[in-house]
Amino acid sequence: MAGNNLISKAEDFADGVLRQTKHILPHIARLFLVSTFIEDGVRMWFQWGEQRDYMASSWGCGSFLGSLFVFLNLVVQLGASGMVLARKHVKEACFSLFFIIILQTLAYKILFDMKFLARNLSLCGTVCLLLAEVMGAASTMFAGVPTLDDNQSQNYLQLSGRILLIFMFMTLLHFTFSLKDLLVNCVGMGLMLLVAVGYKTKLASMVMVCWLIALNCILNDFWRHRSTSIMWDFKKYDFFQALTVSGGLLLLTAFGPGGVSIDKRKKDF
Numbered sequence: 001m002a003g004n005n006l007i008s009k010a011e012d013f014a015d016g017v018l019r020q021t022k023h024i025l026p027h028i029a030r031l032f033l034v035s036t037f038i039e040d041g042v043r044m045w046f047q048w049g050e051q052r053d054y055m056a057s058s059w060g061c062g063s064f065l066g067s068l069f070v071f072l073n074l075v076v077q078l079g080a081s082g083m084v085l086a087r088k089h090v091k092e093a094c095f096s097l098f099f100i101i102i103l104q105t106l107a108y109k110i111l112f113d114m115k116f117l118a119r120n121l122s123l124c125g126t127v128c129l130l131l132a133e134v135m136g137a138a139s140t141m142f143a144g145v146p147t148l149d150d151n152q153s154q155n156y157l158q159l160s161g162r163i164l165l166i167f168m169f170m171t172l173l174h175f176t177f178s179l180k181d182l183l184v185n186c187v188g189m190g191l192m193l194l195v196a197v198g199y200k201t202k203l204a205s206m207v208m209v210c211w212l213i214a215l216n217c218i219l220n221d222f223w224r225h226r227s228t229s230i231m232w233d234f235k236k237y238d239f240f241q242a243l244t245v246s247g248g249l250l251l252l253t254a255f256g257p258g259g260v261s262i263d264k265r266k267k268d269f
Helices: 002-021 025-046 048-059 062-086 090-107 114-141 148-170 179-197 201-219 230-255 262-268
Strands: none
Touching: 002 201, 002 230, 025 048, 025 062, 025 090, 025 114, 025 230, 048 062, 062 090, 090 114, 114 148, 114 230, 148 179, 148 201, 148 230, 179 201, 201 230
8 A cells, every 4th residue: 555655656746747847858858869879970970980991891891881881870860860859850860760770780790799789779769769759749730630550550669669678778787696786677677567568657767767867877987088998989889878768768758658558558448
């Protein structure tokens, strides 16, 4: 009984926060969501020669194709991020970001690194949630027009996004016998399960945002390293990837889990 009261109070608090931030939360979510693509696009500019030479030597494709790879990453990521933030042609921007994620997964041979693959899958999840939000906004604008297929697509995109998001958190779990790690793992896996099935989603995703941002600042404190250090580069990359997943969770917090969720079923019945 006490546990139910505590959860009810937490949900009331979360609803209060959402009411106060409903006008700015989607904008923050989008900024967080595209942050890793902006960071990587800027990285391509400042590391053009290094990235070109890596692709040329890794794939034996020559400097021209290596330069073309860097150019595509720079232009597409910055262009698509700008469209998302400006709310112009967002659907096309989402497909462009999907293209970049797949391209980098293949080009950098991420398929053979489970940690990086899991994080790229979580990035796909965030883009799925953004695409679902765009489809939801479009169906709201044309409320009198039958949009059953679009609604079904939106629901399944939200379901896919929720499931893919948890891959980021799986890379943060530490499987040791430490009491602290066991506690963090139990709480984390519980929250991941709630988000995946869409139960008390807004509260769970809000807690996960706070948890992920805290872990991100602790584990990926790239600002404490010199810019010439390899740790600065690696930690900055991880930091902005985690920030993008936080953006996806903020979209869940703002707009809910969609039709394929326990929360939706509870409302219907």
